[in-house]
Amino acid sequence: MKFRTTAASAITASALFLAPATAVAHSDQAAPAISAETVRTLTETMSSDEFEGRAPGTAGGEMTVALLAERFEAAGLQPGNNGSWFQEVPLVSITADPETASFSYTADGETTELAYGSEVVIGTRRVVPELAIEDAELVFVGYGINAPERGWNDYEGVDMTNRIAVILVNDPDFESPASEGLFDGRAMTYYGRWTYKYEEATRQGAAGAIIVHDTAPASYGWNVVESSWSGPQLNMDAADNHMSRVPIEGWMTNDAARAMLAAAGQDLDALSAAARESGFSAVPLGITGSASVENAIERQSSRNVIAVLPGSTRPDEYVIHTAHWDHLGRCTPAPDGDDICNGAIDNATGTAGLVALAEAHAAAGPAERSLVFLAVTAEESGLLGSVYYAANPVFPLAQTAGGINMDGLNVNGETNNVVVVGYGKSELETYLARAAAAQGRVVEPEPTPEAGYFFRSDHFALARPGVPMIYAEGGEDLVNGGPEAGAAAAADYRANRYHGPKDEFDPNWNWDGAIQDLELYYAVGRELADSDDWPNWNPDAEFRAARDASRPASD
Incomplete structure (x- = not known):
């Protein structure tokens, strides 16, 4: 991950049962609550020293993929790769x-x-x-x-x-x-x-x-x-x-x-x-x-973890959710000698959020389309796991209606805004805007487009062959503290923790923001999975031609 901000968003207890923005067209049942306990405990576990920074090809990496498969199975999902939870990714170190x-x-x-x-x-x-x-x-x-x-x-x-x-x-x-x-x-x-x-x-x-x-x-x-x-x-x-x-x-x-x-x-x-x-x-x-x-x-193999909740009426159409499970492993030591890059924010939080989303969707029952949950390896080495999946898709990319990427969740409290990385590129933003409005939040462009964050996480690997993907997260306008507090938290993370040994779990984190964003992702994913829409990239987006070529009928 190339971290943009840690300023986050929270949600009140009543909002935990937010229904997808257009779900009334299919069901008036409220969405299940996203489990803050799942997000917190999985983040703490995966970013512990025992996992040694979750580098692919290490014992910590193998512990991570085994844990994810176990949690997806416990949630009631099915193995996503022809009866296996895993997709082997051949790597060389x-x-x-x-x-x-x-x-x-x-x-x-x-x-x-x-x-x-x-x-x-x-x-x-x-x-x-x-x-x-x-x-x-x-x-x-x-x-x-x-x-x-x-x-x-x-x-x-x-x-x-x-x-x-x-x-x-x-x-x-x-x-x-x-x-x-x-x-x-x-x-x-x-x-x-x-x-x-x-x-x-x-x-x-x-x-x-x-x-x-x-x-x-x-x-x-x-x-x-x-x-x-x-x-x-x-x-x-x-x-x-x-x-x-x-x-x-x-x-x-x-x-x-x-x-x-x-x-x-x-x-x-x-x-x-x-x-x-x-x-x-x-x-x-x-x-x-x-x-x-x-x-x-050293030649080695790492693994993407793939889980699926088959669709009820159109199981051969897919909505994908992505997050990378890997981090840097052992790295340049901090002044105190700590040499484990634990990757708590980046991206134990996003991976834990992926599991929590899977749990919520499974609890709600099948959507019309199949819901795919893809935890990819080797993002930190150049999006290798997602690039491999895009080149060797288990589920056809032309039949994938769109997707949501998570790379670092909020741990600082609720926000008034949602920012879109790569704002203006995708028709999926209309889904996001509806869900954010239901939360009382506004959608805004990312504040630092010069940093190129759109090209620095796993959605990009799927966007290049044409799959509409969205990468959004809570902005810096904290409900408690405003933009100044949010900007300070983001700057502190970038300067003192990002890709270093001090990106560690903190028991004092405020998980409300992570839950609010996960509720947002749930709403977007469920609406898309319960629709017969085929959203596209906007006409001037660089990925539009690839999508048009893969779905020429635009049905």
Whole structure:
């Protein structure tokens, strides 16, 4: 997960029995209460030290999937994968030895070695025991974007063979005050994601790709990069051992990049300003970089957990609910020596919420369509579990009416608002608006579209092949404390807990907000499951064409 906010929402006892917004068309029965006990106890269990951070391929990961299957079965659901609760996801783990991993640059005959961890993190997706590149020219390629449909190519006229791309995070419109522009203004496009930047560097034939970290456009500090990119790195296993990938991938701190560019006679601020302008040309730096890694390789399998509540009248049509169960396992230690990234908020809460939703739907009885509950693995490694499911769907994507993703639940109390990540993309927002209005809440766009959260959780993997997905959560306008208190709670989480060892269970959390949001998700999911609608992406959404191709009849 790439956490947006922890500010949450609560609900009164009477509102726990909120009916879906249009459920009266099918039933006037009130919705069952969402179990706060389920959400609290499962979050506490899965984020305990015993589960060691729930890394895929570890004992803690196996404990997690076994627990989820047990709870889905106890709720009265059925195994979702042809009689099995599990979908095997083939993975490969690559761990760069931090003692030997190195990156250096040479300018005017003087070589500068950057400190692994504190100044640079590097690795490779290629499944090889060791890899090195030597004296490859460094080229500043701005934002590393090749977008012909927008008339933009940062690689125009540059041969990247045996060259290392130095790339800015986010996209050229990052500082725009509006959400309109060549790259959607303030709202990040996929061109701003680090995943895209490595993919494009691969297409350009580069020898390496190093992203320059900056807290504001990245939306997280260097501590998150260091924690997330050191230690075992998971990838989907592949027959070609990922040998087509760019050889070296990595990040460097802003200060390290600034010094490196100065050694080349360049200024980071001036280059960054130039990179934001149309017509920017890549700048060969006239200095060289060298990098090497020695890897421990382990092929392993992790598992998605799939449960289903078959539909009563149209069981071959589906509404899907997703949440990722994994986290980082053992990671960079905190000052007190704690090295378990427990992932309590991210995403033990969302996974516990998935179980609580399943319990509530099972208690209500079958909807007309089948309800699918998918707990995916390896989200923290690049949405691998959801990408695998999208490529190998148990339930046909063309027959999946839509879905709801949960990535971090509220633990700070009720809110007056609901925010949609990727606001304006999907017709599912009309369902959400009805359910939120029934709760007395307003639906708003996410406050930080420049952070690119839409591309950073599992709904994105299903959206790309066309399935309408919604990712919404309680906003920062706390009923008790207002926007200031909510913003402070979110900022504290990002700075002190996100992707670190201090994302731990707190017995003082207020679960009212989590329940309110789960009630919202229940209402949306139940309405869609009891309807014969086929919502789509809005006409200007990038996923509309894929959905239209999969359901050309628009029935």
